[in-house]
Amino acid sequence: MPLVLVRTVSGLEGLAAEEIAAAGHRVVDVSKRQLVVEASDELLSRPPRLADDLFVVRDAVPDPGRTKAGLQSVALSAQAAGPFAVSASFVGERNFNRYDVEDQVGAALGGVYHSRRDGARPPAQRSEWRVVLDGKTMWIAERPYEAPLHRRAWRQRTVVGSLHPPVAAAMAKLARIDAGMRVVDPFCGAGTLLVEAQAIAPDAQYLGIDRRPEAVAAARANSALRFRVGDAARLIGTADRILTNPPWGVRLGVGDFMPYLRAWRRVLAPDGLVVALLSQEQTALLSPDWTVHEAYDLSVAGQHPRIVGLD
Template structure:
């Protein structure tokens, strides 16, 4: 049996984290880490492949050739790629995971300047695929969302290769069913899942998000380790309401509270997961607005001696601030989220006197 060639697309900077999840779940052999992409092979694609929590999406690799370059005539090569690619195995895989389809839609992205736009590339491929499959093609040029029953194709040009891929799930993996409510600054779910995995949460651990927003971090932690004790606080009533709605049915406690004055005993928290409100998307309020340093002092107070914190921080200066408060960074990834490039950092709890 020929091994399926699969590609997990992800947030920039999480490639190694996605590869680690693929290996931990025994989903296949990782063959290449590229720009926002992890290539892997599997002789028996497991149903869990569509449950990769740290990936934005997962595709069957249909065809790959050298990058077509910047000139418009290269669009003819894209159409030719779609015309002659072997579609049989990827289509079987897609139908096994997502059922029948009624049409074709294509999403394209490329690195570097080109003398054509993404819609030109999408239409060249999409029209060729639709002709081959005898079905409708939905162009994204109109700005309208494609019908949910259309098969999702992905085209990437990274300066070295052109890759044509087919989504094997019915919809992108990053679109979580639990996302009933959202608020400004809501964290991208695969990034939250990566943070939960980095934290090393074990059964019985008390996990805290002191600025929980819409609850994304705690929900991803609950799916990763359902036997943990999960608690979130937020000063915003809208955030508390959104988090409770999103976490409905999960063992997560959400309450109103100020991250600079946590209603928790000293050393009572094993893991902290947080995207603190340092002003990138959400301004700090309450006691933090007057004294941001209180956040770090409270974090230090509530963490157990062997505890850890996984934080999304906007600037290297924030990592330095954590170090000044005694936290020890053990893993750092720079990621691209919503146009910014924050740091995903794992900190070991500060040493206690007498340790």
């Protein structure tokens, strides 16, 4: 069984591990932003939707520790073929930087190495290697795909604030959508949440709504699901699920958020559930009208939003 590194958004490690275990693979280690999985080829052909990216392990040696001398003494047996680039990360304090790791590994792997030091862009035709020093192990792994997993083939267009697809997939998983359910995103933007939900639950009915025609046009370019311009006010009591990420901060001030919360209550069917990605400030407005059943704090693109499951 090949070992695979699955990289995740910070905060989604546990949910991604559940998805992978449910598909019959053994998760052997969970750390910040990373799972180590004993995987069959099926994991590569049906990759997890909650994963940010996935790499097949080609080598694993003890983490060389803090010093540059330790890093330089690492001996690797893996070999790269053709043009390749390396991207490295580590936990903890080190007396070297990511480029030192990348160049060291790049030189050791043979092939035609393209360094990212000094901002150089590697050529489009290359293999991509990932190095992670997690405090115990130095993992050297290769992406078996041309593009990162989070880059979805369906995504032709985005809008300001478009969601990272693996985060949308995690929210869709938490929504527990059954066949026939009516699922509404009242702030649909380019449709990311509903498209990812449909991939998990294809037999539900999806409706995306946004007040901006440009957003609805982007959603329609991405998917044949139903999207319309406007608001959700007319859908009284009809939504089994509301799956959404409203804008945060200046684009929808905290004070302006309360009417939307009241609208969600009207739109939601009696046994309905909301799964939303909210800012910390928006989350503070939920009490006492909403019960938060689950919450996942994320760290994504420098922001710290929270996925909440509510009713």
